[in-house]
C-alpha cells in the first residue's frame with residue numbers, strides 16, 4: 445500500500461515565500477510511485493486548503509487564485525486522519541515552532557522533523573542560548589532586551605549593552621528566521637533603530653556581539669542515531685547574510701564542502717550532533733556556526749529545524765554532496781517520521 449503524505453506549504457510566517465519554493469521542490473521530487481501526495485496550502489491569514497492544481501502554481505503564489513482546484517478546510521485531511529505522515533514544509537512561526545507539531549501529535553499523526561519541545565525551543569534564539577549555556581557550548585556573548593522594560597529604562601539598557609558587548613552587535617528578534625528583523629549595529633543610533641525594528645517582530649530581543657566569522661553549516665539527519673553530512677560554508681554577498689543576500693542576491697555563494705581541514709571538519713560535525721541531541725532534535729535540522737576568522741574557534745549560532753529545502757538550499761545540497769540524493773533524503777525523512785513516537 446502506498447503511504448499517504450500531506451505536504452504542508454505556505455503558512456502565516458514572514459517566511460511564507462521561502463516555504464512555497466521549498467514545497468515546490470519537495471512536490472516535484474517526491475517519488476509518486478511510493479507515495480500518494482496531499483498538498484495542503486496555508487494562506488498568510490491561516491486558512492488551510494487542499495490543493496489539487498498545477499504544482500508550478502505554488503511557488504508563484506498563483507495557487508491561491510485557482511478557485512477550481514482549491515478545496516476549503518484542508519485541515520480536515522489531518523483531522524480525519526486521511527494521511528499516514530505529515531511533512532510540514534513550513535518555515536518560521538506557526539510551522540517550525542511546535543504549533544503544527546502539536547496539532548499532529550494531538551491527532552497521533554507521524555510528522556517529519558523535531559517534536560513540539562524541540563521545535564519551540566529551537567525557534568526561540570534566547571531560550572536556545574539558555575539551554576546550551578548549561579552544557580557549556582561556546583556562543584557569542586549577549587544581552588536580552590524586553591520591549592516593556594526597554595521603554596521604561598532606555599538609557600540604562602543601552603548603556604548596559606555598550607558596556608558588556610561594545611560594538612559591533614547583532615540585534616535579533618528572539619523568534620526570527622530568514623534574517624527578517626535582524627540588523628547589525630555599529631554605533632548607538634543603529635542600535636536604537638535596530639531595537640525598534642526588531643520590536644516589530646517580537647517583544648523579546650537578543651543583542652549579540654558580532655563575531656568576525658566565516659559561516660559554517662552542518663546538516664544533521666536521524667533520530668537517536670543522527671549523522672552529519674559534510675559541512676558547508678556561506679559566502680554572503682553583503683556585510684552579513686540578510687534576507688536580500690539569502691534569496692535575491694546571486695553573488696551569495698554556498699561553498700560545499702566548507703574550506704576546513706579534516707580535524708576541523710570532524711570537530712564541527714561532532715559538535716553539531718551533540719547540539720542536535722541536547723536540543724532533542726529528531727528527523728532533521730541544520731546546525732549553524734560562526735567560525736572565528738582569527739582563532740578558528742566555532743561559536744554555535746542557531747538551529748533550523750525545518751531548514752530551507754529547495755533543491756539549491758544548503759541542507760539538501762550537503763546531503764547530495766555526501767551521497768544522498770534529494771529524493772532519497774525525502775524517503776529517509778518519511779521513514780524517520782514513521783519510526784519515531786508521536
Ligand SMILES: Nc1ncnc2c1ncn2[C@@H]1O[C@H](COP(=O)(O)OP(=O)(O)O)[C@@H](O)[C@H]1O
Pocket residue numbers: 584614616620621622623624626652653654655656657659680684685686732734745746
Ligand atoms: N553574532 C554574530 N556575529 C556575526 N554575524 C552574525 C551574528 N549573528 C548573526 N550574524 C549574521 O546574521 C545572519 C542571520 O542571523 P541568524 O542568527 O542566522 O538568524 P536567522 O534565523 O534569521 O537566519 C547570519 O547568517 C550571519 O550572517
Ligand SMILES: [Mg+2]
Pocket residue numbers: 622623732746
Ligand atoms: Mg541563520
